[in-house]
Amino acid sequence: MDPQPSALSSGAPTGMSTGVRGGASGGAPGGLRERKKIATRQALHEAALRLVLRDGLAGVTVEAIADAADVSRRTFSNYFSGKEEALLYGDRARMRDFLDTIRSRPAAETPWTAMRETMRSLRDTFGARGPGVTAQLRVLRKQPSLIVSQGAIFAELERELTAEFVARGATPALRAHLLAGTCLTAVRVATAQWIEEDGATPLPDLVDEALHILRPAFDD
Amino acid sequence: MDPQPSALSSGAPTGMSTGVRGGASGGAPGGLRERKKIATRQALHEAALRLVLRDGLAGVTVEAIADAADVSRRTFSNYFSGKEEALLYGDRARMRDFLDTIRSRPAAETPWTAMRETMRSLRDTFGARGPGVTAQLRVLRKQPSLIVSQGAIFAELERELTAEFVARGATPALRAHLLAGTCLTAVRVATAQWIEEDGATPLPDLVDEALHILRPAFDD
DNA sequence: GGCAAACTTGCGCAATGGGCAACTTAGGTG
DNA sequence: CACCTAAGTTGCCCATTGCGCAAGTTTGCC
Numbered sequence: 001m002d003p004q005p006s007a008l009s010s011g012a013p014t015g016m017s018t019g020v021r022g023g024a025s026g027g028a029p030g031g032l033r034e035r036k037k038i039a040t041r042q043a044l045h046e047a048a049l050r051l052v053l054r055d056g057l058a059g060v061t062v063e064a065i066a067d068a069a070d071v072s073r074r075t076f077s078n079y080f081s082g083k084e085e086a087l088l089y090g091d092r093a094r095m096r097d098f099l100d101t102i103r104s105r106p107a108a109e110t111p112w113t114a115m116r117e118t119m120r121s122l123r124d125t126f127g128a129r130g131p132g133v134t135a136q137l138r139v140l141r142k143q144p145s146l147i148v149s150q151g152a153i154f155a156e157l158e159r160e161l162t163a164e165f166v167a168r169g170a171t172p173a174l175r176a177h178l179l180a181g182t183c184l185t186a187v188r189v190a191t192a193q194w195i196e197e198d199g200a201t202p203l204p205d206l207v208d209e210a211l212h213i214l215r216p217a218f219d220d
Numbered sequence: 221m222d223p224q225p226s227a228l229s230s231g232a233p234t235g236m237s238t239g240v241r242g243g244a245s246g247g248a249p250g251g252l253r254e255r256k257k258i259a260t261r262q263a264l265h266e267a268a269l270r271l272v273l274r275d276g277l278a279g280v281t282v283e284a285i286a287d288a289a290d291v292s293r294r295t296f297s298n299y300f301s302g303k304e305e306a307l308l309y310g311d312r313a314r315m316r317d318f319l320d321t322i323r324s325r326p327a328a329e330t331p332w333t334a335m336r337e338t339m340r341s342l343r344d345t346f347g348a349r350g351p352g353v354t355a356q357l358r359v360l361r362k363q364p365s366l367i368v369s370q371g372a373i374f375a376e377l378e379r380e381l382t383a384e385f386v387a388r389g390a391t392p393a394l395r396a397h398l399l400a401g402t403c404l405t406a407v408r409v410a411t412a413q414w415i416e417e418d419g420a421t422p423l424p425d426l427v428d429e430a431l432h433i434l435r436p437a438f439d440d
Numbered sequence: 441g442g443c444a445a446a447c448t449t450g451c452g453c454a455a456t457g458g459g460c461a462a463c464t465t466a467g468g469t470g
Numbered sequence: 471c472a473c474c475t476a477a478g479t480t481g482c483c484c485a486t487t488g489c490g491c492a493a494g495t496t497t498g499c500c
Contacts, residue, residue, distance in 0.1 A: 020478060033466050033477070040478095061455065072480050077457065144372065151371025152364065174413045178430050181405040189397045196393075210398050217437035240447065253446070253497055281486065292449050297488065 020078050041079050041089065043069040048086040053136055057083060057143040084149035087140070091150065095157050098122065102164060111165040111176070112219050115183050116211065123204045134199040141195065154184055179218055186210035240298050261299050261309065263289040268306040273356055277303060277363040304369035307360065311370065315377050317345065322384060331385040331396070332439050335403055336431065343424045354419045361415065374404055399438055406430035 020037055047068035051060045062083060066076040080086040102118040109117065140146055161180035170176035190206035240257060267288035271280045282303060286296040300306040322338040329337065360366055381400035390396035410426035 031467070036466090037478080062457095063455085073456090074458090074481070075479055078478075081457080147375055148368050148372045151375065152368045155367055155371065173416075174409065174426065174429060175433055177409045177412065178406065178433055181409050182402055182434070185401040185405050186398065189394065189401050192397065193394045206394065209394060213395055213398055214402070214437050217434050251498070256497090257447085282488095283486085293487090294449055294451090294489090295447085298447075301488075 040069065040071060040075075044071070044076060044079055044086050045089040048083060049136075052083070052087060052143075053139055057146065084146055087146060088149055088153060091153055094125075095153055097125065099157070099160055099164075102161070107168070109168065110220050111168045111170045111179055112215075114164075114168060119204070119207055119211065126207075127202050127204045129203070131199055134195050137195050154188065158184055182214055182218070183211070186214060260289065260291060260295075264291070264296060264299055264306050265309040268303060269356075272303070272307060272363075273359055277307075277366065304366055307366060308369055308373060311373055314345075315373055318342065319377070319380055319384075322381070327388070329388065330440050331388045331390045331399055332435075334384075334388060339424070339427055339431065346427075347422050347424045349423070351419055354415050357415050374408065378404055402434055402438070403431070406434060 044065060048060070048065045051065055051068060060083065062076050063073045065083065065086065066073045069076075076086075080089070098118065101122060102114055105114040105117060158177075158180050161184065162177045165176045165180055166173070170179055187207055187210075190203065190210045194201065194203045194206050264285060268280070268285045271284055271288060280303065282296050283293045285303065285306065286293045289296075296306075300309070318338065321342060322334055325334040325337060378397075378400050381404065382397045385396045385400055386393070390399060407427055407430075410423065410430045414421065414423045414426050
């Protein structure tokens, strides 16, 4: 029915759910319980995506999404705090990927190098999202409350990234924070451009271009 | 009762309300009607601020704010779409100031120069916010939904600023957008730092410092 | 004075988020 | 395997919210 049902989500649901609500509460990684939770979360996400793309954010109720995923409205709340969060599940996953990747870079690398190499190694992940995705994203971008929720993700990411940069020796605090915020702005802006020009240039290339402009300010 | 009732708002409510809901609907600038509207908006804003600082965002209902400002809950909705918007009224006003200022710079100035001069001329406006404000802001910053709504303001600002930079000859689109986003990141980060160190360094100085770091990437 | 536009208010309604308690199920234990 | 416990699901309930609508009320202007 949908050629790319989870085009906007993380390809393979990258584990780590552990406790239907955020709290880490230990659980067998491969257990049935865990797999079911991930499946439910994914189902809710995809249902939300499908319905919202069809009817617009305002035209879809939480109940409708829950129904489409065969769970109760109450259960929806157990997984996501609202429609926005369900829709941005994929973005959150990508955020975790990004953080995991950059954290696993050699500790000796400077912030800028770690950033550059991280983007290089995620090239495939981000570049893989094929055509059609831009069109969908264009629709979703219309919804103000979504952009806003996106902001929450970036804010969190910025905090984490700043900490990572500080750990890599960025000083002073202002510069570390600025570096993190600026890198994320590069990603945001590149993505916006990518959507606008309908994927004409591969996303990773646009990010590279943006980072290249910033290089004179931060490359050590 | 409150030493700085509107510390977070714009000092003098910079006119331009014109139509209780956004839509510009012509109205005498000095008329009683217009003055009442501005007063009501300001009263709602201050009531929101006071109550939220006391009881936390979740601990205050729209109704309580409306009561404190002597209007009905329904009227609150006529002015603001929610608690967050009421709280951020001051930020929106500052955003408009900023845009008005930069737009009125000579058209021949490059984006970077216009930006620098705008910050210089707003130095007093932003620097004037005295001590105590940082403490309040620190409290407000705890509320996730507020940061998120702040993001909405910045997003809008980024769009407008990008357009302004394009008008001033910034190319290509990616660079113009990146420049706008980066400048705003500088402001955001500087403000965060300012709050964190409790106003030790004047905000304008921190913004200058941030912009100085970025200079190598954008100064033409 | 008097009219029209603008604003306020109360009422109603659907949607939402979240607490609570009963029920169901996965996972480990003797 | 029977059994127990913790985790997850669901229905029920309620306070809050955003908004449309249709009176009232006020302001601005001829």
